[in-house]
Every structure is written in structure tokens, then in C-alpha cells.
Amino acid sequence: MKKTISFTYYLAIAGLFGLTALPALAEETGTDANEGHQAISTADTGAPLPASITTLLDQGLKFHGTFNAPGDIQGYALSYDNEPVAAYIPSTSDHAIIGTLIDPQGNAIMESQLQTLVLGPMLEATWSAFEDTRFISEGNDDASNVVYTLTDPNCPYCNALWKNSRPLIEQGELQLRHVLVGVLSEDSFRKAAAILESNDPTKALETHELNFRDGGIRPVMPSEESRALLTRHAKLMREAGATGTPTSYYRDGEGNVQRINGAVSTDRLHDILGIE
Template sequence: MRHILHSTYYLAAAGLLGLITLPALAQEAGTDANESHQAGIAANTESPLPKTITVLVDQGFTFHGIFEAPDDLQGYALSYDNEPMAAYISSSSDYAVIGTLIDPQGNAVMESQLQALVLEPMLEAAWSAFENTRFISEGNDDASHIVYTLTDPNCPYCNALWKNSRPLIEQGVLQLRHVLVGVLSEDSLRKAAAILEADNPASALETHELEFRNGGIKPVEPSEESQALLRKHAQIMREAGATGTPTSYYRDEAGKVQRINGAVSTDQLREILGVE
């Protein structure tokens, strides 16, 4: 849900950080409602950062770049725990406000700048990490659409997505690539290891998902190799900004990486990917 404050945002100044309002980037592909505020973006700046922004960085925020905002405001693209957010400082103030900037009509502005500086690089890095790790693929190698999904063996929503993706896989338009994680419980870790260490991991995953309601695959004690891989996948998951499973990633028609949070129906998946 988008949080919009119609007056003053929570302030962060002189080392004091208030509550933070996170901007929502629906389906991770939001654009500014008011295109007249499109402005220049700089991924880096050689100028010293304002003290307020430095304070935020010292408190664990990551600075990604600056952008021009309306009414003599300077925008600062930040993230906290891989969640994008923006801070704004006017030329006549040492105070910063964090939140979603809106115009007099109530339309959110500046989100495309924030996405370009924070979210797009994060999603591209996630895609690269998925490509360079061990995943379990289902579907044709020449499928027109590739989706990476973070899958926990004990996640019922992962099981729902698995079921809902069958028609597209059988149609030959989707290759679903599972990046296994074991984040829900210790049992998840053991089941993920059992799938990874099977003679045929793809077949083991299929059997597990088909028998999900009955407990699925029998857990095993993870090998050192499996433990290392699953630790790596947990780290990739954090850096990709995923807060739960399943979280899925695909490229849109423009070639940009987009993110799907949670399970979606077969029809929703078709609409998202743009397939009949």
C-alpha cells in the first residue's frame, strides 16, 4: 500500500532519524504520474553530501545518487535493507524529509528517478547472480520467457506458483528456474539439500511439489557443498531485495528486470509475461 502524507513528512536531521515512510513501487515498474517533473539523474556526485544525508548513511542507509526535484528540492536516492527510498532537501534548509513526493493533485512524482538509481541496478545485479548460481530449470531451453524464482521447499505459496506455472511450461513459452533457499525453517534447509543432492534434482523437485501436502521430499543432512550453496542463495535473496518466497524475476518487453512478489495465478502470469 502506498503511504502518502499530505503535509510534512517525518524529519531526519542533525543525527536524529524519525519514522520512515517507504515509497511503494507497485510491481517494481512504477512511473511518475506527473511527467512534467522528469529531471536529470546523476548516479554519483563529487560534491560533499549534506550532513543530514551523511547521518543517514552512518545509520545504515546506502546512498545511490542525486536527482533534481520540483520547487528547488534536491532528491537523494537511498536504500535501507535493500528497500528504495528518497530523501529531499531544499536549498534553504538543513533538514531532510523521507517519503513519497506528491503534487497538488495527489499524484506521486519522482518514482521513476528512484527506480532508475536504486531499483533497476539492484534487479540487474540479482539477475546476474541468478544466472551465475546453480538453479533447477523446468521447461524448454528455447522458451520465449525465463523466470527465476526463489523457492523454499516448505513454502505453500511456492507450491501454488509451481502449480500455476504448469500450463505455460507445457505450452513451451516459459522456462522456470528455481533458486532453492532454506529460509523458513531448518527443515526447509534439509529438504532443499535433498533436492539438490538427488541424482536428478529436477525430478526430485517435481516429486516434492506433487507430494507437498503430504510433506514432500524426505529431508537429509546437508552436505558442506549444499550448505555453502544455500548460504550463497540466502545472501543473493537479501541483496535482491526479496523479503519472502516466492519472489520471482523476469525481463519485460523493454528488457528490464522486473520483480513479482508472491504467488500469482496462471492468468496473472500470462498477463505479466504477455503471453496468450
């Protein structure tokens, strides 16, 4: 199945450095047409980086490794604001080109290299961070799928995802782990604290979501513990590259962490998680 390649972060980079970029119209096939081009981690690269790449690093990008691209082009796996960015330098030039490399058929290539060097490690780090923090769990511990989701009490899309996840939770197929944040407003922060400080946070979250249209749970003045936890969760959210709520994380059939942006329907959850 084909999927459209997002060009949002390339546009952001283009704006940052005064470049002009057009949205990529290419689509990526299920397999990378250039899987043979090896990705090399940061630890394996001993040679100095080209001046054009170090300039990008000086302006806020991070370097993750290199990979060989077709046509004697050297690829550099970078990130900006926790989003993968590919830069390419032809052997005949010292200039770096930022964008999506496509083949003659219009297919995006080199995406698996970015996944290996940039996005994969970032998502694994996010998963580990969520495992180590306090979350509110819904569903059986032996559920076949675990999903972490960043939930703001005042987010209508979080409420939609909460509703759409009920059938899978009731079937025992899903354990949904809410990492509460209060990023939309001070009221969100206080409602998140109210849920965390209740005698039964899982029940408090359920009651809040069921009464979301009427304002949900009554906000409280956060305790020092709640304030510290919610501040930490906001930091985790930024480090994870999540730009809104809900942002959710799950492991695919191969055990790799993947990200879901926004609310998705019950049927779409079935498809994403591979539930029959």
C-alpha cells in the same frame, strides 16, 4: 494503468529515525510526470553531501545518486535494506525529508529516478547473481520468458506458484528457474539439500511439489557442497532485498528486470509476462 505506491519501507525508515509518517495515498500513473528531472549517478557527483544525508548514511543507508525535483528541491536516491528510499532537501533548508513526493493531483512523482538510480541496478545485480549460481530449470531453453524464483521446499506459496506456472511451461512460453533456499526451517534446508543431491533434481522437485501436502521429499543431512550452496543462496536472497518466498524475477518488454512478490495466479502470470 495505475498502481499503488508501496510505503512499507518509508514506515521502516520512519521508525528507525523516530519520525512520524503517514501512508502515501497517492497513485503513480504509467508515466512519470517529471521525466525531465535528470537522475545523476554516484560517479557524477563530486560535491560533498549535506550533513543530513551523511547522518542517514552513518545510520545504515546507502547513497546512489541525486536528482532534481520540482520547486527547487534536491532529491537524494538512497536505499535501506535493499529497498529504495527518497530523501528531499529544499534549497531553503538543511533538513532532509523522507517520503513520497506527490503532485497536486495526488500522483507520485520521482519514481522513475529511484528506478534508474536504485532499484534498476539492484535488480540487474540480482539477475546476474542468479545466472551465476546453480538453479533447477523447468521448461524449454527456447521459451519466450525466463523467470527466476526463490523457492523454499516448505513454502505453501511456492507450491502454489509451481502449480500455477504449469500451463505456461507446458505451452513452451515459460522457463522457470528455481533458486533453492532453506530459510523457513532446518527441515527446509534438509529438503532443499535432498532435491539438489538427487540424481535428477528437476524430477525430484516435481515429485516434491506434487506430494507437498504429504510432506514432499524426505530430508537428508546436507553435504558440504549443498550446505555451501544453500548458504550462498540465503545470502543472495538477503542482498536481493527479498523478504519471503517465493520472490520471482523476470525481464519486461523493455528488457528491464522486474520483481514479483508472492504467488500469483496463472492468469496473472500471463498478464505480467505479456503472454497472449
